[in-house]
Amino acid sequence: MQSTRIASVxxxxxxxxxxxxxxxxxxxxxxxxxxxKASAQTAAALEALQQEKTRLSNELLAAQSATKELERxxxxxxxxxxxxxxxxxTAQEEIARLQKRAGGLETEVAxxxxxxxxxxxxxxxxxxxxxxxxxxxxRLKAEEAEKASLEQERAAKEAEIQRLTKTHEDLTKSxxxxxxxxxxxxRQVRDRLTINMxxxxxxxxxxxxxKPAGLKVLKQVSDILKKVADKxxxxxxxTDNVPIRGKLKERxxxxxxxxxxxxxxxxxxxxxxxxxxxxxxxAVGYADTRPVASNDGEEGRTTNRRIEITLYPKDLSEIAGExxx
Numbered sequence: 001m002q003s004t005r006i007a008s009v010x011x012x013x014x015x016x017x018x019x020x021x022x023x024x025x026x027x028x029x030x031x032x033x034x035x036x037k038a039s040a041q042t043a044a045a046l047e048a049l050q051q052e053k054t055r056l057s058n059e060l061l062a063a064q065s066a067t068k069e070l071e072r073x074x075x076x077x078x079x080x081x082x083x084x085x086x087x088x089x090t091a092q093e094e095i096a097r098l099q100k101r102a103g104g105l106e107t108e109v110a111x112x113x114x115x116x117x118x119x120x121x122x123x124x125x126x127x128x129x130x131x132x133x134x135x136x137x138x139r140l141k142a143e144e145a146e147k148a149s150l151e152q153e154r155a156a157k158e159a160e161i162q163r164l165t166k167t168h169e170d171l172t173k174s175x176x177x178x179x180x181x182x183x184x185x186x187r188q189v190r191d192r193l194t195i196n197m198x199x200x201x202x203x204x205x206x207x208x209x210x211k212p213a214g215l216k217v218l219k220q221v222s223d224i225l226k227k228v229a230d231k232x233x234x235x236x237x238x239t240d241n242v243p244i245r246g247k248l249k250e251r252x253x254x255x256x257x258x259x260x261x262x263x264x265x266x267x268x269x270x271x272x273x274x275x276x277x278x279x280x281x282x283a284v285g286y287a288d289t290r291p292v293a294s295n296d297g298e299e300g301r302t303t304n305r306r307i308e309i310t311l312y313p314k315d316l317s318e319i320a321g322e323x324x325x
Contacts, residue, residue, distance in 0.1 A: 160230050160313065161191050167228055167311070168193055174220045184217075193231075195221065195309040196292075199262070202307055206248045208261035210269060218266065221309065222274020231311040234282045235270075237263035238308065240301035241288040260285025266307060 168188045178184040178201060185196040202214030210218060225233060237259030244252050252258040263283040270276040293300035 157191060157313075163228075163230065164188060164191060164193050164311065167224060170224045171195060171221065174224060175217070178217060191313045193311040197307045197309075198302060199305040199307065200302075202266070203262060206244075206258075208252070208258060208265055210265055215269065215273075218269050218274065222270050222276055225270065225309075225311075226275045226277070228280070228311065229277070230314060231280065232282065232314055233270075233276065233280050234284060234310045234312065235263045235266045236308040236310060237261070237266075237283075237285040237287075238290060238292075238304060238306045239288050240304045241291070241295045242301065255287035256285055258285075259287045262307060266309075 165188065168186060171186055171193075172179065175184050175186070175195075178197075179186065183198050183201045187194050187196070197217070201217055202210050204211055239255040239259050241255075244254060244258065252261065260283070263285050267281050267283040270281060271278045288295070288304065291300075291304045292306075293303040295301050295304060
């Protein structure tokens with residue numbers, strides 16, 4: 001547009017040239033030169049503007065491209081944000097679920113701890129119960145052992161009583177005549193047997209030596225007693241309360257000496273002539289300290305003057321041991 005304008009000005013100048021003066025022509029040329037310079041400057045400015053426009057257009061395109069890239073990146077970031085937000089929600093849900101589970105686990109842990117305490121307490125109770133059961137077993141075992149021992153002793157005692165009953169029967173049969181006269185009495189109370197002989201059966205009045213008739217009676221007694229191994233045999237001498245008088249007093253100052261001598265002589269016969277084991281025998285004199293009747297009359301005094309042969313039990317454990325053997 002600017003070049004067309006310049007050309008028009010040039011044509012007008014040529015058309016006017018024939019009718020203007022030289023001065024005017026010179027002025028016109030100067031103006032024309034100025035106008036050309038101005039035109040050139042304008043063209044240069046225009047060119048610069050075109051270049052600036054091109055540069056700006058390029059920058060605009062670059063800016064638009066950058067904007068699109070930024071928009072893409074923003075879109076990507078938005079998507080990432082959505083994903084992150086979605087992931088955050090999922091993570092929060094997972095955290096909530098885990099927290100809930102953790103709470104449940106804490107409850108289970110607490111329950112497990114409580115259960116452990118209860119189990120420990122139960123174990124202690126079981127331990128005490130087992131100890132108590134062990135003690136009960138030991139006690140029962142001891143009681144059973146004691147029961148077995150008592151049963152053994154009971155069996156031994158029953159057997160002993162049966163043997164003693166047999167001894168009673170044998171003595172009763174052997175001393176039947178003396179028993180019929182009332183001179184000998186035999187009494188059994190379970191495991192004890194007593195042979196009560198009035199002194200005239202064995203001794204003359206005031207004497208401690210066994211008379212011949214008495215020796216026959218002692219022979220009958222010893223034949224049975226020598227078979228007895230499970231009893232202690234005590235020979236007891238008893239008198240009435242009449243004091244020793246006369247010459248007899250020189251030998252037996254009191255009834256103690258007389259009762260003891262009579263018991264001792266019976267024991268000697270049973271050992272030396274009767275074959276009775278001396279380990280089972282004992283002699284003792286009681287004088288008039290254990291009367292069985294009143295000493296006020298002759299009949300009572302006769303009854304009190306006596307020899308008692310008492311069979312009584314040995315230690316039960318010893319008897320049981322002998323039975324076991």
